[in-house]
Structures are given as structure tokens and as C-alpha cells.
Amino acid sequence: MQKRPDFVLFMTDQHRADFLGCSGHPVLKTPNIDAIATSGTIWDRFYVASPVCMPNRASFMTCRMPSSHGVRANGIPLDKRNVTFVELLRDAGYKTVLIGKSHLQTFSGKPPMLDALQTRSGFHRATGALSQALRHDLETYLAEDPGRTSYGTPLPFYGFDHVELVTRHGDDCGGNYRDWLLKRDPNADRLLGAANQLPHDYVCPQAIRTALPEEFYSTSYIAERASAWLSENKDDDQPFFLMVSFPDPHHPFNPPGRYWDMYDPADMQLPAVFETNDWDPPAHVASVLEDREAGRANPGSYAVLGVYAQEVREARALTCGMISMIDDAIGKVRAQSKAKDAVTVFTTDHGDHLGDHRMLFKGPAAYEELTRVPFIWSDPEAGGPNRTGDIGQTHDIGVTILERAGIEPAVGMQGRSLLTGGRQAAFIQYDHQKTNRGLGRRPRIHTLRTPDWRLSILDGIAWGELYHLREDPGELYNLWDSPAHAKQRAELVEMLARQEIAHVDEVPLPIAQA
Template sequence: MSDRPSFILFITDQHRADYLGCYGHPVVRTPHIDAMAARGTAFDRFYVASPVCMPNRASLMTGRMPSGHGVRFNGIPLSQRNVTFVELLRDAGYDTALIGKSHLQTFTGIAPVLTPPEARPGYHKAGGALREAVRHDFAAPLYHVEEPDFWSGEMPAVPVPFYGFDHVELVTGHGDHVGGDYTRWALARDPDLGGKMGAKNQLPHDYTCPQAVRTAIPPELYSTSYIAERACAWLKARRDGDRPFFLMVSWPDPHHPFNPPGAYWDMYDPADMPVPAAFTANDWTPPPHVAGVLGAREAGTANLQGMNAIGCTAREAQEAHALTCGMVSMIDDAVGRVQAALADSGRGERTVTIFTSDHGDHLGDHRLLFKGSEQYEQITRVPFVWADPQGEQGTRSDRLGQTLDIGATILERARIEQAWGMQGRDLLSEASAPEAVLIQYAHQARMDGLDVCPNIRTLRDARYRLSVFQGLGWGELYDLETDPAELRNLWDAPEAGPVKLRLLEQLMQAELAHAETAPAPVARA
């Protein structure tokens, strides 16, 4: 029997840290995830590498910042030139599986906003591999397996190994209108399921919140249930086995649209949800990028069906809050199912279970929904729970950590060396605890309130958050000890000048510390 532990990594999508019982949420019920925290350690200061799906998921897999792995923003696939920690587990003999969402590649099939410019009149412009400064093979079929065209016609299987996973059962998209391997499973159980998907087929309701969709899909056929069922089946097939495994169980929820199915829809009452502080603060002046988002909603120009941040009313915030709690509770029930299957498999005492998310959602804080160029705690801070049968139980950690550290911690526990150039730290070693974490954010299009495509660097230490915006004459600085709601920007406050200067220097040092070090040198010059 192997003396290396197995691992299950549960990961959700757009799930901020404070939307779990074990992280202090006053209403939501998450007994199974809370029980995991009671068996292990919950990290209270855990942050993303980037507060958006593709860059942060790429950082999870590679243990590197977006500036290193190349997925600077949504819309750039993770190049397979990058080594993932899952590949290192596989190389050491681990059985590896992904069930659920990947989002290491694009899954819309929609053309990008940002494209290279055409040649100026009279100028020659190279084509093909010389068109961009770095050669890539993103046109290859290998990088399009998450797009709709891959799944049209006869249902194919994801070619494996897929970024280190030998077994993949994929879910693509958000809400109840999702695809991938889930479609085949769902249609086998209800051939008419397509007529129940999406907002156009939703059940009647009286919610006014943008993207509140009362799905007609029953809970047992919803993607959360599919992922739990397939994870349970995978574990059952390894009952009493010897080979250590790494299983990633990845849910697309609670990402918007807000559409918990069945009884999860009205499990929570919006009236029971607190009104965010920005709706009652009389002296809050939104920074320019937030003011732009709020102004677009007031002017009626906001894209209410999109992915970027939008303004909202207090009632819409409460509705989004309640519906998100419903989706989170459904995920918690699914975690319980998988935990029971792990126990039945006989592998529980040798398996580390982990829970996290890829980023958060404003959910009404600062009068915003969804996510965007705003770097508030609500989208940068996520849960991280580590439950090791051989480790500490029922503890809290205030150690700063972030997504790129997850792979490093797993590899250290499995006694596997990281690849040269990986930047993650072992979260269980106080000797490697940083004084601050670096967060990188970019977007390929201009956003409301910004005259440029956002390119932002954020430093978060134990007390302050500083954000620098490229090409703009302002930034953000918040003291979260005295201003936990981040309502008073100290960027231009004279009394905060020394702190700002210190944090700017720390930010520069953090960027230097995360500079690319791969490939390793091949000789002395």
C-alpha cells in the first residue's frame, strides 16, 4: 500500500470566502463543508492570484502568476508548454481525474475583443507563426475541446492526458445551460431537457435581480448533481485500492446566473439577507471605475446579461444573496455525497480533502454584482480548507496564502518536488509565509468607468490593500483594519503617504519575486 496520501480538491466558481458557515455567514447552511473545516484547518486570509476564472485556474494548475503562465486574462488558453502540478503527481504514479469544470480553455467560441492590428498602408506584415512576438499553437484542436463546436454532433471524449488528468468528465458553461460530458448524461435521463434549459424556459417567479433564473431543470438532473454522482462513481471504482489518487471535483456554481433548482430556489428569503454597507453609508464616494459601473446602470446602458460588474439596488443585492446561498447549499449537499462515497471506498483515512474557489462575486457590496476591474475583498478573497487525517483538526490560520500555493502544498504533502520555475509556497510551513500577496488582473476590453483596458496590480498584506492601475492617474489604498468595508480610499490622503510609499515598494518587490525563472540556464555564457 502506498504511503503517499490521496487528495480530493473541491473547487467552486465565483464563491467568495464569507459565503460558508465556517467562515461566519449568518444565514447559509453548509454543514458538510463546515465539518471538513472542523477536521482540518480553515485559512482566513486566502487570496486569488487573479480574480477571474481562466487566469486563476491556470495559476492553480501551474503554481505561477498570470505573468508567468501567460493566461493574462479570460480568452487565452493555458499553453501546454506549462507544467502542471497534476502532471507531477501523475509522473509520481498518481491516478488523476477531473470531474466538472476546467475552464483552462475558452468555452464560448466567440471571437475576441482584442486582436492584433492590421498592417499600415505600405508596410509588410508577417503572417502565421511570425504574426505575434511569441509563437504558439492555439489553433490546434487540442486547445478547443471546451468550445461548443467540439461537442456538436456525436459526443466525443476529452483527449487525455488533459493537463495531467488521465480521466476527464467535463462540464462547460454556467448556470443551467451547460454542456460537455454533462449533456450526454442529462439527455439520457430526460431527452426533453434542452427545452428546460436557460432563461427562456424558466419557471415563473417575482425576482427582479438581473440574471435571476428559476430553472425548470430538476435538482437531480442539474450539473451539481451530475458532478457529485460521477465523482462518487469514480471513487467507488477505486474501493480499497493501493494507488494514490488526485481527484478534482469542480462545480460551475455559484457563478451567475442565479438559478438554484427546485427547493434550493426558495430555501433562503431575500428579506433575511443583510443590506450591504454601501447602501447605507452617507459619506461613501465611489472610486472612478466603480462610479462608471454604477453610472452605466443608472443610465440604462449596462449589459445586464453579461459577465462584467453591474450596479444593483439593495433589493437586487438581497435577492442575489439569497439565491447564491441556495446554490451554495446544493454544493454543500453534493460535497456530503462525495465525502460519503470516499468513506465507503475505504480510502478516507488516507485522503486529504481540500475546498476552495476560483474567485468571488460582489453580491451587492459597493452596490455591485458579478466581478470586474474592482479589486475588493469580495472578489479576491476565497475560502481555503485543508483537512488531513494526519494533520491538525479544528484550527484557523491567519497566514497569507493564495491560489498558486495549492499545488505546492499538495506536492509537499506527497513528497514530490516542484518543477523549476513554479512559484507556490507550502501553506503548511510557517517558514514560507509571505508578508503580502500579489494579485494580477487584466481584461481584453475597456470596462465601464475606465478609458483603457484594465491592467491592475494589487498588494494585500495583513492590514492594507493597495491597487495600481496602468495608464491612470489614481489608485486605491484601504486600511481594512479600520475600514473593513473598503469605503474610504486613502490613495490621496496625506496621513497615509508613508504607508502608500511602503506598499508601493513592497508591490515592486513582489513583482520582482514573481519574475519568470523558467527555463533554467543550460550553461554559463
């Protein structure tokens, strides 16, 4: 049998597709990520399965949609009854390694944001195991709980034999990284967080000039530990899959040291929406903007936020700083001899508004800046540079890796190998815990994205969204009620219905004839 390839997969967190040098960003420099693209293929139409962290990371691991693996929204841990593509690699003889962020479980320690259940007068409501329609114990590893490290976590961890975790975001991260940091500086806590930050004049929400030195920041830890593993295993012939996963450039915006002022906010382009006077935002977006104007928003939370022009420029500049630090870290990892001949993949879990539609962070919509993400596939046997306009999605990545390794996917995996081409359309699911004021309910949005169109349907809402992306790439003018586009809308609704059917679970398989 031909030797199976090694794999190194780099993943960032909350990283837009257009924030890379090789994707045409006018200011940001990413030479090491660009080098992956130079010897590989950039997918210009690559989409998430869900535009939030835990659901899309679970889709990456299981090669299935959120409605199938069960992590429909943030706050639902990935039940380990799900089979991951990493487990299949391990079963076929691969070493499987995770350095950095996993986020397949909750790590905030905060209670859910669900509205309290209402019990009608005179009615009985069951509690405990009978309170939900599915009995479950959400069997997970509990390795990412606040204050814990991965020490003592049963291995393999979702299929990974070697795990060194980083949990949370910003400069105050946990997991194995926390132990590493305190060994280097037992008093590091005096440097962490907004209370200990260095002086600055930025006004952007969650712009924090961390006092933590570059060499102690989580990105440096991940580069060091991934490089060390590659060096320690350089003479081993056993094939490996190494996932190198960074918590940045997710907010807070706190690039350390020289990366803080590497980019000038004045050089950052403002989105076209700031020059538009005729945009009528849909209700679930309008409520976000109204809450910021009325002072009802919490700029310090993870929730989507209305944003102003100067804040956008600053957020973009600081994001570029965090990405540049990641790019330098990737260069260090790729300098290891063991990484040079590996199939190399670069992607992220979802995007960030970063000012588009006058919002910051993520949610509550399915705009391109959230759903379209970077994906680069570099195979030494295929060469490059290449670009493709084919459509791919996050849950295709694992199946593509399995295909390249000569391993059959598990029955019921819904991804497809991108080695044989892309998809007709992207199918995207979004669900959220918290009620959106503009909708009057929790947003549950299913989206179809074709090369020319984006259609979204909202659960329990009479209207939807329809955008002609060639004529309106900013998704500002909703054509849902346009009589001239009624035929196109009907065709896309039918396509979406077919996607819904195609992604209904096929497992468990029948065990006998009835």
C-alpha cells in the same frame, strides 16, 4: 517509503469567502463543508492570484502567476507547454481524476472584446505569425469548445488520466454532463434556460427559475460521477488525486427545485455601502454604476454590473441556494469510504461582488469580495479544528499538495508550501479584454494585500488605490493622496516592486555558460 496520501479537492466557481457557515454567514447552512473545517484548518486570509476564472484556474494548475503561465485574462487558453502540479502527481504514480469544470480553455464561442488595432497612415502592419511579438499556436486540448464533450480528447488532460467535464454555467451546461443529461431525458432542452423557466417574481438580473429537476442538474451529475469513481476504485491501493469541480454558484442564479426558495431574500444583509452617503467610487467603478443608471449596461452578460438593493438581496438568497446544493453534493461524495481518509481541500476560483460596492458579478477592481476566497485544508494526520490568519494564495495549493505527497515542485513554480506557513503579503494580478470607460483603457491592475493594507496600481493611470483594512474593511475610502499616509504608501509600493521582481520567470533555465 510511507504510503502517500490520497487527495480529494472540491472547487466551486465564483464563491465568496464569507458565504459559508464555518465562515460566520448569518443565514447560510453548509454542514458538510463545515465538517471539512472541523477536522482541518480554515485560512481566513486566502487570496487568488487573479480575481477572474481562467487566469486563476491556470495559476491553480501551474502554481504560477498569470504573467508567467500566460493566461493573463479570460479568453487565453492555457498552453499545454506549461507543467501542472497534476502532471507531477501522475509522474510520481498517482491516479489523477477530474470530475466537473476545468475552464482552462474558452467555451463561449464568442469573439474577443479587444479594440481594433489602429494602423497609422502610410505604415505597414504585419499579419499572421508576425502580428504579435511572440510566435505561438496556443497549443491546447480544445476539449471545452462549445458543443463538444471530452470524448476523443487526448489524455492525460493537463495531467488528468480520467476526465468527465462540465462546461459553461447555469442549467444549460455542456461536456460529458450533456450526454448524461440527454440519456436521462432526451427532451431535456425543453426545460433549459430563461425561455423555459418556471414563474417567479424576482427582479435580480439573471435570476432564472429553471424547470430542470434537481436530479438532472449539473451539481447532481458531479456528485454522482465522483461518488461512482470512488466506489469503483475503493479496493485500489494506488494513491489518487480527485478534483471535484462545480460550475456554481456562478451566475445565472438558477438553483433548481427546493433550493430556489430555500433562503428568503428578506433575510439577506445589505452591504454597508447602501447606507453610506460619502463614498466616492474610483473612476473604473464609477463608470460601471453610471452605465447601469443610464441604461447602457447589459444585465444579461457576464460583465460587472451596477446593482440595486432588492437585486442584491435576491442574488444573495439564490447564491445561498446554489451553495446549499453544492454542500449536499459534497456530503454524498465524502460518504464514500475511499474519501474518508483522504486529505480534503475546499476552495474556489474567485469571489463575486454580490452587492458590495453596489456591483454584481466580478471586475473591474481588486476588492476583498473578489480576491479573498475560501480555503480549507483537512489532513487526517493533522486534525482540527484550526483557524489561521496567515496569508496564502491559489498558486500555493498545488505546491502544498506536492509537499504533502513528498514530491518536489517543478523548477519555476512560484507557489509555496502552506505546510510551513503563510506569506508576508498576497500579490494579485488582474487583466481584462474590454476597455473600461472610466479609465479610457483596458484595466490592468496589480495589487499588494498585507494583513492591514491593500494597495493597487493601475497600468497607465496616474493615481492608485490605498485602503487601511482594519479601519476601513469595506474599502470605501481611498488614502492614495492622503499626506498622512504617504510613508505607508511608499513602503507598500516598494513591497509591490519586490513582489514583481520575485515573480519574474526563472525558466527556461540556462543551458550552458555564455
